[in-house]
Amino acid sequence: THKMGETVDTLERCCVSLSVNPSRGLMDEKFIILVQKALPGFQLTIHASYHCEDGNSWEAFAHYTADAGGTVNVSQDTSLGGTYSGVEAMGLLWSLRPVPGSKPGLRLRKKNVQTPMEVTISVYQGHQTEGFVDQVPLASVLVERWYMAPGVCRIPITEEGLTATLFVPAGNGPFPGLLDLWGGGGPLVEYRAALLASHGIASLALNYLTPKTTMETGKMVDNQYFEKAYKFLQQHPQICDSRIAMLGLSLGSAFTLKMAVYSQVMKLRCVVCIGGSHVQPVDGSVEQVLGYMEKNSEKTRFTENNEMIWRDLLLPIPTDPSFKVDVGRLKCPLMLVVSEDDQNWPAPESAKDMKEMMERAGNSHLLTVLSYPNAGHLIEPPYTPHVRISMFRTVVMALWGGQMVEHSRAQEDAWKKILIFLRENLYDIKRNVRAEIKNTYFSSR
Amino acid sequence: MWSKCRWSTVMFSFLHRRSSVMSQTPPIVSVLPTRGLVDEKFKVLVENLPPGRPVTVRSLHHSDNGHYWEAFGFYTSDHRGTVNVSKDQSVGGTYTGKEPMGLLWSMCPVPGSHKGLRLRKLNMCSPMLVNISVHSGHEGFRDGAPLASVLVERWYMAPGVKRIDVQEKGLLGTLFLPPGPGPFPGILDLWGGGGGLVEYRSALLASHGFATMSLDYLSCGQPVFTYVETAFNFIKDHPQVIADRVGVVGLCLGSLPALYLAADSTVVKVVKQITSPLLLVSGCDDQNWPSFETAEDINQTMRAAGNDHLLSRLDYPDSGHLIEPPFSPHFRASTFVTTNKRKAMILWGGKTKPHSDAQEDSWRKILSFLQQHLCCSLNAKL
Numbered sequence: 122t123h124k125m126g127e128t129v130d131t132l133e134r135c136c137v138s139l140s141v142n143p144s145r146g147l148m149d150e151k152f153i154i155l156v157q158k159a160l161p162g163f164q165l166t167i168h169a170s171y172h173c174e175d176g177n178s179w180e181a182f183a184h185y186t187a188d189a190g191g192t193v194n195v196s197q198d199t200s201l202g203g204t205y206s207g208v209e210a211m212g213l214l215w216s217l218r219p220v221p222g223s224k225p226g227l228r229l230r231k232k233n234v235q236t237p238m239e240v241t242i243s244v245y246q247g248h249q250t251e252g253f254v255d256q257v258p259l260a261s262v263l264v265e266r267w268y269m270a271p272g273v274c275r276i277p278i279t280e281e282g283l284t285a286t287l288f289v290p291a292g293n294g295p296f297p298g299l300l301d302l303w304g305g306g307g308p309l310v311e312y313r314a315a316l317l318a319s320h321g322i323a324s325l326a327l328n329y330l331t332p333k334t335t336m337e338t339g340k341m342v343d344n345q346y347f348e349k350a351y352k353f354l355q356q357h358p359q360i361c362d363s364r365i366a367m368l369g370l371s372l373g374s375a376f377t378l379k380m381a382v383y384s385q386v387m388k389l390r391c392v393v394c395i396g397g398s399h400v401q402p403v404d405g406s407v408e409q410v411l412g413y414m415e416k417n418s419e420k421t422r423f424t425e426n427n428e429m430i431w432r433d434l435l436l437p438i439p440t441d442p443s444f445k446v447d448v449g450r451l452k453c454p455l456m457l458v459v460s461e462d463d464q465n466w467p468a469p470e471s472a473k474d475m476k477e478m479m480e481r482a483g484n485s486h487l488l489t490v491l492s493y494p495n496a497g498h499l500i501e502p503p504y505t506p507h508v509r510i511s512m513f514r515t516v517v518m519a520l521w522g523g524q525m526v527e528h529s530r531a532q533e534d535a536w537k538k539i540l541i542f543l544r545e546n547l548y549d550i551k552r553n554v555r556a557e558i559k560n561t562y563f564s565s566r
Numbered sequence: 567m568w569s570k571c572r573w574s575t576v577m578f579s580f581l582h583r584r585s586s587v588m589s590q591t592p593p594i595v596s597v598l599p600t601r602g603l604v605d606e607k608f609k610v611l612v613e614n615l616p617p618g619r620p621v622t623v624r625s626l627h628h629s630d631n632g633h634y635w636e637a638f639g640f641y642t643s644d645h646r647g648t649v650n651v652s653k654d655q656s657v658g659g660t661y662t663g664k665e666p667m668g669l670l671w672s673m674c675p676v677p678g679s680h681k682g683l684r685l686r687k688l689n690m691c692s693p694m695l696v697n698i699s700v701h702s703g704h705e706g707f708r709d710g711a712p713l714a715s716v717l718v719e720r721w722y723m724a725p726g727v728k729r730i731d732v733q734e735k736g737l738l739g740t741l742f743l744p745p746g747p748g749p750f751p752g753i754l755d756l757w758g759g760g761g762g763l764v765e766y767r768s769a770l771l772a773s774h775g776f777a778t779m780s781l782d783y784l785s786c787g788q789p790v791f792t793y794v795e796t797a798f799n800f801i802k803d804h805p806q807v808i809a810d811r812v813g814v815v816g817l818c819l820g821s822l823p824a825l826y827l828a829a830d831s832t833v834v835k836v837v838k839q840i841t842s843p844l845l846l847v848s849g850c851d852d853q854n855w856p857s858f859e860t861a862e863d864i865n866q867t868m869r870a871a872g873n874d875h876l877l878s879r880l881d882y883p884d885s886g887h888l889i890e891p892p893f894s895p896h897f898r899a900s901t902f903v904t905t906n907k908r909k910a911m912i913l914w915g916g917k918t919k920p921h922s923d924a925q926e927d928s929w930r931k932i933l934s935f936l937q938q939h940l941c942c943s944l945n946a947k948l
Contacts, residue, residue, distance in 0.1 A: 136941060138775060139746075144724050145601035158941070239725065243746075261746040263726030270600045271695070272717030292699070292715035295592065321594055364591065548591045548614055 137165075139244050139260040145237070147319055148266050148312075149503050149536055151210055154195035156244055156260075159187040166203070166245040167195065168253050169213040171238065177227055179217040179506065181205070184248040202248070205526070213242065214266075214504040215529035221251070226512040229505060234315040235275060237265035266504075268312045270319035275311075278325070281349045284332030286311050287325050287357075288318030294359035296323040297390070297547035299366045300350055302373030304396075305330065305411075307514055313368075316502055320540055322547065323360050325350060329376065329407060341408040347376060348386040364547045368393040368539075371466060371498065375401050375410055378446040381453065391546035392451075393539055395458040396498045398471035399446040400435040413444075428510045428520040432467045438474045448475045449482025456489045456542045458535045460496035464522035468498075491538055493531035497523020503533040593647075593714045595623075595700050601719040603773055604694065604766075605892050605929055607666055608718065610651035612700045615643040622659065622707035623651060625669040626676075626697045630688040634676040635895065637661065637669045640704040649700070658704060661919070669698060670720075671922035673895040682901035682911050685894065690729060690742075690769045693719035722766045724773035729765075732779060735796055736788065739781040740765050741804075742772030748806035750777040751940035753813050754798050754827075756820030767815070770891055774933055776940065777807045783823065794823040811940045813842075815932070818855060818887065825864075840868060845878045845935045847928050849885030853915035857887070880931055882924035886916025892926040 136158045146152055159165060168182040183203035185193040196210040205212035219227045231238055243261035245253065269275065272291025278284075286309065290296055299322050301314040308331060314324035327350050329342055355362040367389050369377030374397020381392045383403070401410045420433040439445060448455070457475065459468045472490050479485035493500075497509060498521040507528040513519040523531075593614045602608055615621060624638040639656030641649045652666040661668030675683045687694055699715035701707040723729070726745025732738070740763055744750055753776045757764040768780040781797045783790050802809050816824030829840045846864065848857040861879055868874035882889075886898065902912040916924075 138941070143599045143602060143606075145719070145721070146599060150599070241726075257747045259747075262724075263745045265601075265725045267601070270717075271693075271719045272697075291697075291717040292595075293592075293711060297591065321596075361591065548594065 137244060137259040139242065139262055141242050141262050141264045144262065145265040145267065147270060148238070148268050148316055148505070151196075152264065153210070154213070154242060156185070156187065156193040157191060159191045159193070161187060161189045161191055163187040163191065164246075164248050165193065165259070166247065166249045167193070167213065168243045168245060168258070169217060170241045170243070170253070171217060171229075173229060174232055177223055178220045179229060180220050180253065181213045181216045181218065182249070182253070183209075183212060203250070211504045211529075211533075214240070215506055215532070216525060217506040226510060226518050228508050228511040230310060231268060231312050232310075234268040234311050237267045240264045240266060268315040268319070273315065273318045275315065278353065279333065281353060282332075282334050283346070283350055283353060284309070284328040284334075285325050285350060285353075286314065287323065288315045289323045289359055290318050290321050294323070295361045296321060296359055297364035297366065297543075298322070298354040298357070298360040299324040299368060299543070299547075300347070300354065300377075301326045302329065302367070302369040302377055304371030304373055305514075306371075307331075313370075313502060317368075317543075320544075322366075322543060323354070323357070325354055329373075341406065341411075343406050344376075344380070344384075346407075347380050348384055351380075351384075351387045363388070364390050366391045366393070366543055366547055368395075369397055370395040370500070371397055374398065375446075376407070378448065379403065381455070382446050382448060382450050389453050391454040391456070391542065393456045393458065393542065395500050395535070396460060396463055396466050396468045397457075398435050398466055398468060399448055399475055400438060400444060400467075400471060401446065403443055403446055424520055426510075426518075428518045429513075430464045430520050432464050436467050436470060438467070438470055445474070445478075447478065449478045449484060451479070451484060451487060454487045454489070454542070454546055456491065456539065458500055458539070459490060459492045460498055460500060460523060460528075460531065461492060461494045462496060462522040462524070463498045464520040465498040489542065491535055493527065493535070495524045495527035496531035497521040497528050499523075500528075500532055500535050503536045504529070505532070507532075593621075593700055595698060595714045595716050597698055597716055597718050600716070601693070601721065603724060603770065604720045604722055604894070605770060609666065610669065610698055612641075612643070612649040612651075612714075613647065615647040615649065615700075617643055617645045617647050619643045619647075619702075620704050621649060621713070622701040622704055623649065623656075623669065624699050624701060624707070624712075625673065626699065627673065627685075627694060629685055633679055633683055633685075635673040635685055636676050637671075637673040637895075638707070639665070639668055667893045667922075667926075670696070670893040671895060671925070672918060674897070682897075682899060684897060684900040686764070687722060687766050690722050690765050693721045696720060722769040722773070727769065727772045729769070732800070735800060736786065736793075737781065737797055737800060738763065738786060739779045739797060740768065741777065741779045741801075742768050743777050743806060744772050744775050748777070749808045750775060750806060751811035751813070751936075752776065752801040752804065752807035753778040753815055753936065753940075754794070754801055754824075755780040756783065756794070756814065756816040756823055757818070767817075767891060771815070771936075774937075776936065777801070777804065783820075790823055791826050794827060798827055813936055813940055815936075817889075840871075840873060840876060843876050843878070843935070843939050845880070845932065847880045847889055847932070848882070849887055849889055849916055849921070849924065850881055850883045851885060851915040851917070852887040853913040854887035878935065880928050882920065882928070884917045884920035885924035886921050887914040888916075889921075889925055889928055892929045893922070894925060896921040896925075 138157045140155050142153050171179045181204040183200035200206045204216035243258035245258050274289045276287040303310045309328040311326045314326035317324040367377045374394035378399050380387050417434040422430040457472045459472045507525045510520050595612045598609045622638050627635045638659040640658040656662050660672035696718045699712035728743045730741040732741050755768040763782040765780050768778040771778040786793050814824040828842050846861045848861045850858050896918045899913045
């Protein structure tokens with residue numbers, strides 16, 4: 122036991138120190154992982170471990186060698202191997218993967234955003250690749266990663282027949298507002314809206330596929346449902362009624378673009394679409410849009426592992442204008458986030474077509490396209506792990522695409538630029554001021 | 567989480583649509599980090615103000631025992647409409663000059679409060695909530711609602727630190743264990759004559775990697791020195807503590823048992839007189855204990871005994887008695903309940919700015935001293 126006198130092992134345990142700063146951060150903040158007081162040239166493995174709400178375990182690890190001062194600084198030093206390599210300050214988060222023996226097709230998504238993601242960061246002796254659970258680390262710390270900043274309020278909304286969750290930043294307001302639409306993947310996901318509220322934007326995560334009314338009556342919502350959500354934001358006492366944006370991912374982009382162009386009620390300040398397309402029956406309801414895709418489902422392709430590729434369902438981009446939202450009529454700035462290895466939606470082709478439509482119409486000055494080589498469909502807030510495939514609605518395995526490193530860089534870059542875009546349009550903040558805000562950690566040490 | 571929503575509702579109870587500001591957006595105040603340890607610095611930034619506008623940046627805290635504390639600085643936005651508290655000069659308020667942490671250490675009870683209040687966190691498992699807000703104007707800043715605000719958490723306990731009630735061997739204490747497998751260097755934390763179980767310094771030391779126990783040694787009804795030895799043994803023998811790496815931190819009255827353990831106690835085996843390294847921290851304007859004179863006397867005694875190489879001293883001019891962890895507010899006097907249950911106003915001494923600088927400087931040096939003597943590097947050992 123440790124009490125049996127001074128062994129070298131005990132001294133090593135005493136000596137190697139591990140710190141992660143900040144120990145409590147937002148999901149999109151960087152941290153600095155520092156190992157100190159090791160022997161110079163000491164080989165060590167830094168390991169991250171996370172136990173999901175759904176009971177699955179994820180891990181990441183990287184191999185380092187302590188420098189002449191006995192220090193490893195993950196933000197500055199090179200990982201020699203592991204789940205990532207090279208100089209990667211946040212690699213221990215974005216390279217997290219299910220532990221060996223896990224079910225295939227898992228995806229890491231936080232359901233309860235009122236508690237933090239708790240990640241254990243540990244240091245092990247030597248360059249190890251497995252069996253971490255059976256060993257005692259030299260040191261370990263717990264790190265909290267939050268979707269909600271202190272003071273952000275989470276409010277479930279059920280009025281007007283809406284099923285949604287509103288996140289309001291701390292303080293009086295008034296705040297700019299945002300309507301947040303997810304994709305076809307399942308129940309309401311709140312984390313992006315929570316994170317946006319942590320950045321000063323009152324955000325409404327709207328359930329438009331499985332809201333209470335649909336679950337009770339079996340009928341899908343009509344297009345007025347989105348307008349009701351917009352009016353709800355407009356009338357909220359803490360929200361600026363003239364500063365409301367809309368953000369859609371995947372299927373959510375389809376309805377975002379439709380409402381942005383055609384709604385007489387919604388006067389949006391700006392629009393962001395991630396991994397989406399303008400191709401749809403423009404007069405169609407939610408049900409009809411889904412039906413259109415269903416009709417084309419024979420275009421589904423399969424990988425050799427039977428994973429479904431859905432990007433062809435909307436291809437080729439139609440020439441018939443009744444099947445694509447006329448973005449030439451858009452009156453507010455539009456940001457398209459496009460992954461070039463998107464295997465789920467034809468985002469690159471759609472973006473190209475939208476650009477041409479806007480150039481012809483003379484409003485292409487409103488368009489910003491962010492295009493990322495080797496990124497897959499699911500562009501999430503930064504530092505969340507990339508998955509190339511996962512179970513879709515617990516029934517089939519979908520291929521999303523993307524390679525881990527490029528996808529993770531795309532998530533980080535896109536989020537930064539989405540925040541700048543939203544702030545510029547919702548707050549009128551000049552870009553050069555915004556650039557001063559860095560998510561670096563400031564310490565008294 | 568309930569407390570945070572309720573906080574917003576209580577403090578900003580007049581939520582109304584201000585149609586006059588529909589066309590202009592309010593300023594944004596942001597603090598990094600929003601969740602930090604109490605000894606960590608933060609950066610406070612206000613943006614989207616009109617340029618050249620006088621504003622007040624204010625902090626507000628509702629203490630565990632129900633009082634309101636505040637600090638504020640007067641600033642003017644620059645040509646880009648920003649105020650950066652870490653870089654800009656406050657021209658008035660509870661602090662002046664370039665003071666990144668002034669919004670914490672210069673806090674005082676809000677107007678109308680009782681006299682002689684002291685700010686101390688009682689519950690370690692929840693953070694200190696501080697509301698940072700920006701207001702229009704300087705002298706009359708309270709007349710209007712805040713333009714924007716943000717909530718900041720300040721923690722004594724890092725994530726993963728465990729708090730354990732200790733009630734064995736007749737001891738009454740609280741043990742804080744750092745996260746990780748251990749074993750850890752240990753610390754016995756002895757507070758002063760105010761009595762009770764004061765946990766915050768122990769929690770903070772555990773957040774820095776020391777297994778730390780705070781001890782109530784005044785209400786135990788036993789001879790203090792024996793009791794303190796039992797506590798020291800408890801820590802030393804704990805399976806997650808490295809037995810020969812245990813130190814003692816004492817404040818005020820607690821310094822006496824600490825010195826006893828370092829010198830005459832037979833528990834610390836190889837000690838005769840003082841043979842372990844000793845750090846004395848004194849406020850030169852200490853109106854409660856003659857701490858500077860005491861330190862001088864100890865210094866002379868040790869010089870005569872030939873062991874003054876073990877002694878380090880930190881003496882702070884214009885600092886008072888209560889040298890607390892950094893950024894805690896300074897108060898020159900506060901009410902104190904004496905042993906015969908009488909309330910008195912005790913003068914602790916010190917001037918706010920030098921005292922706050924002393925807290926920041928001494929904490930850094932205390933941590934460094936503890937790390938140097940309790941966690942030596944492998945290099946030095948071999």
